[in-house]
Each structure stands twice: as structure tokens, then as C-alpha cells.
Amino acid sequence: MMMTKPRLNPRKTPRQSRSQATYVAVLEGAARILETEGGHRLTTNHVAERAGVSVGTLYQYFPGKEAILAELIRQMRQDMLTDFEEAAREAKGKDLAFALDALIAASLRHHLRRPALAQALERVESELQLNDEIHALKARMRELIVEVLRERRIMEPERTAFDLMALSRGISDAAIQSDQRDFDDLQQRLSRAIRGYLGLAVTPLVAAPVKTSTEIAGCR
Amino acid sequence: MMMTKPRLNPRKTPRQSRSQATYVAVLEGAARILETEGGHRLTTNHVAERAGVSVGTLYQYFPGKEAILAELIRQMRQDMLTDFEEAAREAKGKDLAFALDALIAASLRHHLRRPALAQALERVESELQLNDEIHALKARMRELIVEVLRERRIMEPERTAFDLMALSRGISDAAIQSDQRDFDDLQQRLSRAIRGYLGLAVTPLVAAPVKTSTEIAGCR
DNA sequence: GTAGAATATGAGTAATTATTCGCATTATCG
DNA sequence: CGATAATGCGAATAATTACTCATATTCTAC
CATH class of the missing domain: 1.10.357.10 (Tetracycline Repressor, domain 2)
Structure with a gap:
């Protein structure tokens, strides 16, 4: 073969529907970790696990967790x-x-x-x-x-x-x-x-204590 | 010796002034890392380095970075x-x-x-x-x-x-x-x-286009 | 079908980070 | 001083996390 390309973009674009599914599964796995465990538990291995995917597969689509x-x-x-x-x-x-x-x-x-x-x-x-x-x-x-x-x-x-x-x-x-x-x-x-x-009209939160005549007369 | 205490609280309270200084140096080192490099660079080794202190010393006062x-x-x-x-x-x-x-x-x-x-x-x-x-x-x-x-x-x-x-x-x-x-x-x-x-008085941000008589007359 | 491309696997390795521990240094007190 | 306690050190080790690659499986097109 002529020459294997030198690993340009580490992030492939999924072409088949199955890989599309993988792609969204990774994102969803990461999202669920963020929701339930917090950012500090977001590791590539853990994301792959939660996504039901192997780490290697994850790295086919994302160069690292920041990309996710x-x-x-x-x-x-x-x-x-x-x-x-x-x-x-x-x-x-x-x-x-x-x-x-x-x-x-x-x-x-x-x-x-x-x-x-x-x-x-x-x-x-x-x-x-x-x-x-x-x-x-x-x-x-x-x-x-x-x-x-x-x-x-x-x-x-x-x-x-x-x-x-x-x-x-x-x-x-x-x-x-x-x-x-x-x-x-x-x-x-x-x-x-x-x-x-x-500065639009808003119902005031100040409970008028006793309405005095001057307060009623004055516009503001 | 009778019995070395089983390493109770890993976090000592500094007694001498020199260790007081160490304590604040660690905190200040961590603060500067947060300011200039971001939370992801806050590692115990790095904090110790920036504080001008050895890691071991850091661990005498803090059980981990969360404590800092x-x-x-x-x-x-x-x-x-x-x-x-x-x-x-x-x-x-x-x-x-x-x-x-x-x-x-x-x-x-x-x-x-x-x-x-x-x-x-x-x-x-x-x-x-x-x-x-x-x-x-x-x-x-x-x-x-x-x-x-x-x-x-x-x-x-x-x-x-x-x-x-x-x-x-x-x-x-x-x-x-x-x-x-x-x-x-x-x-x-x-x-x-x-x-x-x-609901207190605030100068309105709506530029009055043309002042009509009704707007001037009405209190709000 | 079958060839070849795309996708998936996960044990294995590299890199990073956390933590310990034996020993050196410095302070305190009588 | 000298004894003892407090503090400091940092190479060494453990634990975690990032990332790769040889190999297996699945899909696509003919």
C-alpha cells in the first residue's frame, strides 16, 4: 500500500448508524456521570463503562474527555x-x-x-x-x-x-x-x-404599614 | 514505647509560629494555583511546590486537597x-x-x-x-x-x-x-x-418616544 | 458468498497524581 | 548543653487515570 496516513484527526466522524449510536451513547454516558456523580468522576474509562462501550471505541471519536x-x-x-x-x-x-x-x-x-x-x-x-x-x-x-x-x-x-x-x-x-x-x-x-x-411596573414588596395621606398623594 | 497512637487526625494543628507560616503558605499556594492555572492543576504535589514546602509537610496539615x-x-x-x-x-x-x-x-x-x-x-x-x-x-x-x-x-x-x-x-x-x-x-x-x-423607584430604561398627556398624567 | 472497510474490544502500557515514611533539621525547656 | 518534641524533607511507592494497539467482529457493496 502507498502510505498509511499518519493518524491525522484522532476524532472520526461516524459513518454507519451503529457508530452514530456509539457516539451518542458516549455523550449520554458522560452526561449521566455529570448528573449523578459529579465532574471529578468523569474519567475516560468510566465514561466508556457507563456508555456500554470500550475505551478504545471512545477514543475513536473523542481525543479526550475535554472533547466530550x-x-x-x-x-x-x-x-x-x-x-x-x-x-x-x-x-x-x-x-x-x-x-x-x-x-x-x-x-x-x-x-x-x-x-x-x-x-x-x-x-x-x-x-x-x-x-x-x-x-x-x-x-x-x-x-x-x-x-x-x-x-x-x-x-x-x-x-x-x-x-x-x-x-x-x-x-x-x-x-x-x-x-x-x-x-x-x-x-x-x-x-x-x-x-x-x-423600571417597568412591579407590585411593590413593601407592605404599606399605615397609609398616610402624603404617601397616597405622592406619585412615587 | 507503650503504643504509638494509631494516626488519628491526619491534620495537625500547628503549634509553633513556623508551622503556622507553613499552614498559610499551603493555602496561599493553592489559592494562587486556582487564580492562575485553574482547578484541574490543583494537585497536592503542585500545591506544595508553589507553597515552597515539601509534599510531606503539606500532608501533616491537610489530609488531601479537598481539605485545602x-x-x-x-x-x-x-x-x-x-x-x-x-x-x-x-x-x-x-x-x-x-x-x-x-x-x-x-x-x-x-x-x-x-x-x-x-x-x-x-x-x-x-x-x-x-x-x-x-x-x-x-x-x-x-x-x-x-x-x-x-x-x-x-x-x-x-x-x-x-x-x-x-x-x-x-x-x-x-x-x-x-x-x-x-x-x-x-x-x-x-x-x-x-x-x-x-418594586422601589428605578429610572426606567425605556426611552419615552413621545410624551403623551396620558403618560404624564398617570402615576404608573 | 466474500473482500475490504468500518467499527469494536480490552488487556496492556504510559503518564499522572496521591500518599507514606525514614530520616534530617529546628525549636523548646530545664 | 542535651533531651525531647515539633516540624520539615523528598525519594519511593501506591493508586488512579489516560491512552494505544493487536486482534476480533460487523457492515457494505459487488
């Missing part, structure tokens, strides 16, 4: 972006509060689908430095929100989008960490936080 | 709690907005002192399960905020404190991750987010 994590993150971000795009399309033409609620719902659905996995992947994401593809996905998500804000004449849409995403993530993460999983409850709390940041 | 991390986290939470208590004392008797700003400032100081370290430790904290002492520190911090809210007649103080802490952390973390380090800018953004959540 990167692919899981990429898929998560891709799914999230798709949901966001759908929500933004629905909200087209509707008013600000409606559009925001649609985006909040999309974000919440994502966090509640596989809560432990989403949390673990976000942690990994901030620890690893990511490839450009993942960065691009996140950038497009932010741009999408910026557009929603800009169309509604919100000032400083970039910074506002940044803060809204950040505070949403903060509340979602903390809630999920404490096993709060009630969709409607979380939706309300996120909606309050976001509307409040924007 | 736990102690770093404990110290971080302890410092933060102290700052919060101080801020709450200052704010005693002042109005809600003032009290909140004092707490925000304390939180921000903490995050900005050693930003990369704070981030890394928070990640580790959510990955490891912590001992009761650290849980207690966090619980006392939340209680402190609950009290601030309760004294000002805020409804559902527990849940509100939870959400305020969560959204603050979300914004702080995201900002620091993006190298936004301007104290006053962050203070303003956090203040807006928190006041907004509570």
Missing part, C-alpha cells in the same frame, strides 16, 4: 439558541413584557429539562476555555436579546441584555441548586426581577 | 460574613435603599478583592459538598439579609433574600468573568437590579 465535554456544551448551547430563536419569533410584534416572558420561559424550560446536567455543564464551561463555535453560539443568544430590547427602545441594550441574562442565570442556578423546580413560581420571580431592572 | 479547598472556602465565607455583619451594623436604623447599598458594597468588595479566586472557589463550592460549618456561615449570611428586609416590612423576606442574593451573584459573576471591574459601575447596576426586584 466540549461537545456536550456545544449541543446544550445549540439547543438553547434554537429555543430562544423560536421564542423571539413568537414574540415578534408583541410588547416588551410579553417578549421577555417568552424568553424567560425558554430559558427556564432549558434549565428544568435536566437541571443537574445544565448546572454541571455551566460549571465546566466557565472552567474550560471554549472553542470559537461555542463562543459564537453564546454571542448569538445575546444578540438576539439585544435586538428584542433595541426594538422596544430600551436604552443601552447591550449592557442591559448582559445584566438581564446574568441575573436570570443567578436566580435559576440558585433555585435549582435548592431543588426549587416549580416552573410557574420561577417564571414569576424571573419576570419580577427582569421587569424591575428595566 | 474546604479551608479556603471556609475562610472566604467567614470573611464575607464579617463584612456583611459590619455593613448591617452601619445600616442599622437607616432606610431600605441605604441598607441595601451597604450590603451590595460589602459583597462587591469581596468579589473584587481577588476576583479569579472568588470565582474559582464558588465553582468548587457548588461541586463539592461542604461541611456543616460552611453551610452555617452561608445560612447566617442569608439570615442577616432576611432581618434587614423584615425590619423594613418587606413581604416574604426569606424568598426575597434568596432571590436578591442569587441575582446579585449572577451579575457579579458574569461581570467579573468579562473583566468588568469598575466598582461604581457594578454598584449601580446591582442597586438597580435589587431596587427593581423590590
Whole structure:
């Protein structure tokens, strides 16, 4: 034979359906380890075992565990972006509060689908430095929100989008960490936080002690 | 000799000043690794090296790297709690907005002192399960905020404190991750987010397109 | 069918990381 | 001092984890 290729890309692209199945099995095995045992137990041998696959097979498709994590993150971000795009399309033409609620719902659905996995992947994401593809996905998500804000004449849409995403993530993460999983409850709390940041009307949490005449008269 | 003790607690308490110095050197070495290289490079040998200490010495004071991390986290939470208590004392008797700003400032100081370290430790904290002492520190911090809210007649103080802490952390973390380090800018953004959540007055971000008479007349 | 390509295997090896232990050094106290 | 305890050392060893490769199995196309 002429010359065996010098082992170029260690990561093959699966061609047959059986290898496709192997590929997703590895990813799913890794995901389940993240969910149930934590990142420190994610070793190549262990992933292969949980995937019902041999280590050698794993290495045919992934050069190492970082590659597995990167692919899981990429898929998560891709799914999230798709949901966001759908929500933004629905909200087209509707008013600000409606559009925001649609985006909040999309974000919440994502966090509640596989809560432990989403949390673990976000942690990994901030620890690893990511490839450009993942960065691009996140950038497009932010741009999408910026557009929603800009169309509604919100000032400083970039910074506002940044803060809204950040505070949403903060509340979602903390809630999920404490096993709060009630969709409607979380939706309300996120909606309050976001509307409040924007200066939209929000029912005050200050229980009026005794209504004085000056308080009733004054607009704020 | 009668009987060598069966190696009870592998973690000695340093008695001489020199060993005190060793103890803190190990912690500082670990902290610097977290800051500059990331959690995956935190190995006992490496920590010892960066601390200028031999591995054996490290193991005299810490049974393993988790113990080092736990102690770093404990110290971080302890410092933060102290700052919060101080801020709450200052704010005693002042109005809600003032009290909140004092707490925000304390939180921000903490995050900005050693930003990369704070981030890394928070990640580790959510990955490891912590001992009761650290849980207690966090619980006392939340209680402190609950009290601030309760004294000002805020409804559902527990849940509100939870959400305020969560959204603050979300914004702080995201900002620091993006190298936004301007104290006053962050203070303003956090203040807006928190006041907004509570339904306090916040300058709206909606650029009024044309002021209609009904908008000017209506209180909200 | 059968040839050849693709895929799968897992024991075996390399590399990394954790942990110990015998001994050297330094401090404390009378 | 000198005795004893405290501290420090780091090569050596154990344990874990990463990764390979010779071989076996399964698929595809003719």
C-alpha cells in the first residue's frame, strides 16, 4: 500500500448508524456521570463503562474527555439558541413584557429539562476555555436579546441584555441548586426581577404599614 | 514505647509560629494555583511546590486537597460574613435603599478583592459538598439579609433574600468573568437590579418616544 | 458468498497524581 | 548543653487515570 496516513484527526466522524449510536451513547454516558456523580468522576474509562462501550471505541471519536465535554456544551448551547430563536419569533410584534416572558420561559424550560446536567455543564464551561463555535453560539443568544430590547427602545441594550441574562442565570442556578423546580413560581420571580431592572411596573414588596395621606398623594 | 497512637487526625494543628507560616503558605499556594492555572492543576504535589514546602509537610496539615479547598472556602465565607455583619451594623436604623447599598458594597468588595479566586472557589463550592460549618456561615449570611428586609416590612423576606442574593451573584459573576471591574459601575447596576426586584423607584430604561398627556398624567 | 472497510474490544502500557515514611533539621525547656 | 518534641524533607511507592494497539467482529457493496 502507498502510505498509511499518519493518524491525522484522532476524532472520526461516524459513518454507519451503529457508530452514530456509539457516539451518542458516549455523550449520554458522560452526561449521566455529570448528573449523578459529579465532574471529578468523569474519567475516560468510566465514561466508556457507563456508555456500554470500550475505551478504545471512545477514543475513536473523542481525543479526550475535554472533547466530550466540549461537545456536550456545544449541543446544550445549540439547543438553547434554537429555543430562544423560536421564542423571539413568537414574540415578534408583541410588547416588551410579553417578549421577555417568552424568553424567560425558554430559558427556564432549558434549565428544568435536566437541571443537574445544565448546572454541571455551566460549571465546566466557565472552567474550560471554549472553542470559537461555542463562543459564537453564546454571542448569538445575546444578540438576539439585544435586538428584542433595541426594538422596544430600551436604552443601552447591550449592557442591559448582559445584566438581564446574568441575573436570570443567578436566580435559576440558585433555585435549582435548592431543588426549587416549580416552573410557574420561577417564571414569576424571573419576570419580577427582569421587569424591575428595566423600571417597568412591579407590585411593590413593601407592605404599606399605615397609609398616610402624603404617601397616597405622592406619585412615587 | 507503650503504643504509638494509631494516626488519628491526619491534620495537625500547628503549634509553633513556623508551622503556622507553613499552614498559610499551603493555602496561599493553592489559592494562587486556582487564580492562575485553574482547578484541574490543583494537585497536592503542585500545591506544595508553589507553597515552597515539601509534599510531606503539606500532608501533616491537610489530609488531601479537598481539605485545602474546604479551608479556603471556609475562610472566604467567614470573611464575607464579617463584612456583611459590619455593613448591617452601619445600616442599622437607616432606610431600605441605604441598607441595601451597604450590603451590595460589602459583597462587591469581596468579589473584587481577588476576583479569579472568588470565582474559582464558588465553582468548587457548588461541586463539592461542604461541611456543616460552611453551610452555617452561608445560612447566617442569608439570615442577616432576611432581618434587614423584615425590619423594613418587606413581604416574604426569606424568598426575597434568596432571590436578591442569587441575582446579585449572577451579575457579579458574569461581570467579573468579562473583566468588568469598575466598582461604581457594578454598584449601580446591582442597586438597580435589587431596587427593581423590590418594586422601589428605578429610572426606567425605556426611552419615552413621545410624551403623551396620558403618560404624564398617570402615576404608573 | 466474500473482500475490504468500518467499527469494536480490552488487556496492556504510559503518564499522572496521591500518599507514606525514614530520616534530617529546628525549636523548646530545664 | 542535651533531651525531647515539633516540624520539615523528598525519594519511593501506591493508586488512579489516560491512552494505544493487536486482534476480533460487523457492515457494505459487488
